[in-house]
Amino acid sequence: MLGSPPRFVRSWITAALVGSVLVGCGSPSSDEPASDKAKPAARTEVTVEPIKASTKLTDTNGVKVSLEKEPERVVCLFALCDDILTELGIVPTATNSALLAHPEFLGPEKAKEVDVIPGGFIAPEVEAILSHKPDLVIGLGDTHGKLAPALKGATTFWPMQPETWEDSVGYLRDVAALTGRTAEGEKAEKVFRTKLAAAEKTPSDKTALIIYGSDENFGVATPEADVTASLFPKIADYPWKSRGVEGSYSLEEILAQGVDVLFVETMSFGDADGKLSEKLAENPLWSKIPAVKNGDVHEVNSEVWAKGRGTRSLGIVLDEATAALR
Helix, strand or coil, rough: CCCCHHHCCCHHHHHHHCCCCCCCCCCCCCCCCCCCCCCCCCCCCCCCCCCCCCCCCECCCCEEEEEECCCCEEEEHHHHHHHHHCCCCCCEEEEEECHHCCCCCCCHHHHCCECCCCCCCCCCCCCHHHCCCCCCCCEHHHHHHHHHHHHCCCEEEECCCCCCCCHHHHHHHHHHHHHHCCCHHHHHHHHHHHHHHHHHHCCCEEEEEEEEECCEEEEECCCHHHHHHHHHHHHCCCCCCCCCCCCCHHHHHHHHCCEEEEEEEEEEEEEECCCCCHHHCCCCHHHHHHHHHHHCCEEEEEHHHHHHHHHHHHHHHHHHHHHHCC
16 A cells, blocks of 8 residues: 555555555556656654653643643553663553564563453454553544544543654653653653654665565555654665555566665465565566565564554664665
8 A cells, every 4th residue: 555645544554564555556547747856854762751751741742631640551562662661661551463472572472461352453443442540542633543442431531643654652651741751751762763863864875665565465664654664765775655545566676676675564465474575476577676686575573663653663674774775
């Protein structure tokens, strides 16, 4: 799925995990050429502004959040929440993602101690959420917003909608303020900004591409609609732009761009294990892409690359991407 509006993209990606079909990647439905590059981003500012603790705030996307006290029991319905809490030294009361099992988060053993909300990403069970008596429930706005009426009066629901890495930093600061973990929030932001600023000082001249998908189809991650992809114009040649809801890139266009390094996020493979890159290898055009010919195709951890979206996940992305782009 290429070029869907920012508020639509990641809920569709996660839907792929439960078997939904991603938008096809056939002939482009836009007249806009693939060679039009995303606008180069300004240099990253390393200075971190102080975070002020508060139980009432307007978040980075204009949503008002008000609590009676600092939250102690937080339920996460999408991985950005888990990422932020980990950065702040907080373990969620319950979660709806597998991100915590990553070794750079809690690790597989400690992650098992965190309860999992049943029902899947698209339809987490309200009764299960409330059984944990949460002070705060954090979800993805365009996916979990429908839960708000059922949670009203029992807890506070906070719909987040990250679109760029700047949004993710903003949400980190917001959660740090609400939880009183201001020093931890400032430190995590500083670490990430420093890493990003260092990476953009020596950008690669290689052409990069992030694709994601399942055994049924795939899409191209674009900086306008994908938090991870929003980093790439800073560190590589990334000539991929959103074409709107109906837009898609074909393998012919990808081949024409001469992609040097490919990052592949396998989202879902039915009931069997599999890799998106192996599925795409069935197309004869795939083997002609320079990255494929040169063995520069990298199957990455989709929990981190596609769903994490927070400063810790993005820091891992920068480490892995810059190493591959050297």
